Amino acid sequence: MKSPSLIRRLMFSVTAAVISFWVVAAVGGILVMHDEFSEIFDSALQETTERLASLIIDDILHNDRTDKAIALENGSVSSSRQYLTYQARDASGKILVHASNIIKGPFPAPLVEGFWQDDKARYYTVAAADNTIFVQVADQMKNRREATNEGALALLLPILVLVPLSLYIIRLVARRSVNPIDHLRQLIAAKDSGDLTPIQAEGLALELQPIVHSVNTLMGRVQSALEAERAFTANSAHELRTPIAGALAHTQLLMTEVKGAANHARVEQIESSLQKLKRLVEKLMQLARAEANIALADKPADLLRVVDHLAEEFQRKSSASDRIIYERHSQARLFKPVNSDAFAIVLRNLIENALLHGAKNEPVTIRVEKDGSIRIINGGKSLSADELMNAQKRFARGATTAPGSGLGIPIAMEIAQQMQAQLQFLSPAAGQNDGFEARLNFTS
Numbered sequence: 001m002k003s004p005s006l007i008r009r010l011m012f013s014v015t016a017a018v019i020s021f022w023v024v025a026a027v028g029g030i031l032v033m034h035d036e037f038s039e040i041f042d043s044a045l046q047e048t049t050e051r052l053a054s055l056i057i058d059d060i061l062h063n064d065r066t067d068k069a070i071a072l073e074n075g076s077v078s079s080s081r082q083y084l085t086y087q088a089r090d091a092s093g094k095i096l097v098h099a100s101n102i103i104k105g106p107f108p109a110p111l112v113e114g115f116w117q118d119d120k121a122r123y124y125t126v127a128a129a130d131n132t133i134f135v136q137v138a139d140q141m142k143n144r145r146e147a148t149n150e151g152a153l154a155l156l157l158p159i160l161v162l163v164p165l166s167l168y169i170i171r172l173v174a175r176r177s178v179n180p181i182d183h184l185r186q187l188i189a190a191k192d193s194g195d196l197t198p199i200q201a202e203g204l205a206l207e208l209q210p211i212v213h214s215v216n217t218l219m220g221r222v223q224s225a226l227e228a229e230r231a232f233t234a235n236s237a238h239e240l241r242t243p244i245a246g247a248l249a250h251t252q253l254l255m256t257e258v259k260g261a262a263n264h265a266r267v268e269q270i271e272s273s274l275q276k277l278k279r280l281v282e283k284l285m286q287l288a289r290a291e292a293n294i295a296l297a298d299k300p301a302d303l304l305r306v307v308d309h310l311a312e313e314f315q316r317k318s319s320a321s322d323r324i325i326y327e328r329h330s331q332a333r334l335f336k337p338v339n340s341d342a343f344a345i346v347l348r349n350l351i352e353n354a355l356l357h358g359a360k361n362e363p364v365t366i367r368v369e370k371d372g373s374i375r376i377i378n379g380g381k382s383l384s385a386d387e388l389m390n391a392q393k394r395f396a397r398g399a400t401t402a403p404g405s406g407l408g409i410p411i412a413m414e415i416a417q418q419m420q421a422q423l424q425f426l427s428p429a430a431g432q433n434d435g436f437e438a439r440l441n442f443t444s
Helices: 006-061 141-189 209-257 261-291 303-316 340-357 385-391 408-418
Strands: 084-090 095-098 114-117 121-128 133-140 296-302 324-328 335-338 364-368 374-378 421-426 436-442
Touching (some): 006 084, 006 133, 121 141, 209 261, 296 340, 303 324, 303 340, 340 364, 408 421
Antiparallel strands (some): 084 133, 121 133, 421 436
16 A cells, blocks of 8 residues: 655645645635625616606606607627616506617516516616606626626636645745655765664744654654673673583593493483584574664675685585585675675685485585576475565574574674675475575666
């Protein structure tokens, strides 16, 4: 699931709020504007009717009446754009004078003074000559709606420009506002067990300083805990090495002096336990060095020379001389700013793991590819995905009788990560139906 973006959420939330307020304000303005327009139009209609009434009455009284209505239409003005039209009618409803034929026949408004409205127009009636003549002026509703619609459009059209402009400006402001957060995130993300120095709070926003203080406090506690753990592991392993070596020497000497099969077997069991304890102490020493971040160096080193020396060392050992096969591509090169001792610890653990847990009657191949990747392949039955995962846990021991402490692979993984190298485990080995393969490849 994709993680939500703080900037995107802020940008759309603020923009939605601004647009919502703008629309609400525009709708409120349209309603107020509609009421005000109605008042203005009604006032103009009433005033026009009252002024016009005296002129029409005077014209009617001073001219001879005919049965035919007098038309006073202004031909210079298009009837479609004529806002006001009027009629003068007698008490029976007969039209005496009319201004245009926009509204055919008598107006539907009753002959009663005041306003009257239908879907087509709004009318105002004035009674004159003792309620014998009625002057009515009609204001078409389409003109009022047109005025309201144009005003509403003038209020709403800016929203079309406001939406993209608001998105851009809010995005720009939000990005600049969260830059300190992103900077702090990068500072925290860069921290690991090898770099727990406090983060500088100077220059950061006031709201972020409590976070920096809390992170620094936490890192201080982690640093103290790690240093205590490493010191205990290193000191314990160092202090145990000497007495174990002495006890092992005395046990081996005792083995040559005891007589009897039963006594000899007991001494061998003691020696086996001491050898196991010795290997555990060595692994604990390696683990302490791995957790001390010894992997990187200031200058690049030729790591393939380390591979050559280790392969030769294992080939000289009587227990592994007939099983080690070393293959190195003639064009392989591997120069990296890596501590040679740390690199040797990784390879030694991987080779020892292959010798201990691989099939005893099958070889262990150390192969350096052209791209500098290193493959260590051993025979034996394939491991399941769960067994592969379990092998990468500290002190994990699978279904095996081979000696070991369960620390070799975790130590190799810890140092490989510090070296910025990728350590992969495959079972079955690549190109085989069984076996196990450890592949070390530098990513950069």
